[in-house]
Amino acid sequence: MTDLDADLAAKVQPEVPHAARIWNYWMGGKDNFQSDRAAGAAVAEVYPEIVVMARQSRRFLIRAVRHLAAEAGIRQFLDVGTGLPTMQNTHEVAQETAPQSRVVYVDNDPMVLVHARALLVSATPEGVTTYVHADYHDPERILAEAARTLDFREPVAVMFMGVLGYEPDLAVVRSIVGRVMAATVPGSHLVLWDGTDTSVAVAEGADRLVQSGGVPYVLRSPDDLAGCFAGLTMVEPGLVPITRWRPEDPAAESIDAYGAVARKP
DSSP states (O other): OOHHHHHHHHTOOTTSOOHHHHHHHHTTOSOOOHHHHHHHHHHHHHOTHHHHHHHHHHHHHHHHHHHHHHTSOOOEEEEETOOSOOSSOHHHHHHHHOTTOEEEEEEOOHHHHHHHHHHOOOSSSSOEEEEEEOOTTOHHHHHHHHTTTSOTTSOOEEEEESOGGGSOOHHHHHHHHHHHHHTSOTTOEEEEEEEBOOSHHHHHHHHHHHHTTOOOOOOBOHHHHHGGGTTSEEOTTOSEEGGGSSOSSTTOOOOSEEEEEEEOO
């Protein structure tokens, strides 16, 4: 472990529920502590579908990245708010289809950084995978750091995958997304999904998360999320429950999470 990794690891607080670790627990991962499992179980008690949402979010990521690499010809990915590495991460999916893909992960969490430095490495000799330690509230820094790896004169897929609810102000959310997309050229894409306020149960789950010591997460309406795609052209089927975005199973049920892929004209 490097001195940087040791310093970051020292900042981890096992006794405090942690957003990325709770999500890891819901996804069936092992990078979590008892405090995270207790908070995650408390949410699942009133909203069992949270486990489905966590695991379906990864299926959505896989389908979206495969579409971008295989059908849209995208070779550059900027994954903002990546969270803890799990299975079939963005770079693995992209480089499986297009070995030369370049992927930049962004997160501001020290535990995520420690894991990312160890695990998020290119899956192919031709590809490049790097990590930027930054907060999505500072898109200019993200863009400057990402430009060390990505060529912004070429199309980039910008990804915000279930992370924007940590910012309570919708205007700020739209500004963050807009500022990043403004730096990209035509042919770039935005991939975005988030939890939605489309049932009473999911709202109860969000409340239980806060009661259990977790960081509050703002659930928004599909119409609110649609505003993040202003000026972009939606890829079919548009903004839909993530289980229904080009699903492997046409009979997939709706869940309280909407997502879309859109192209910059």
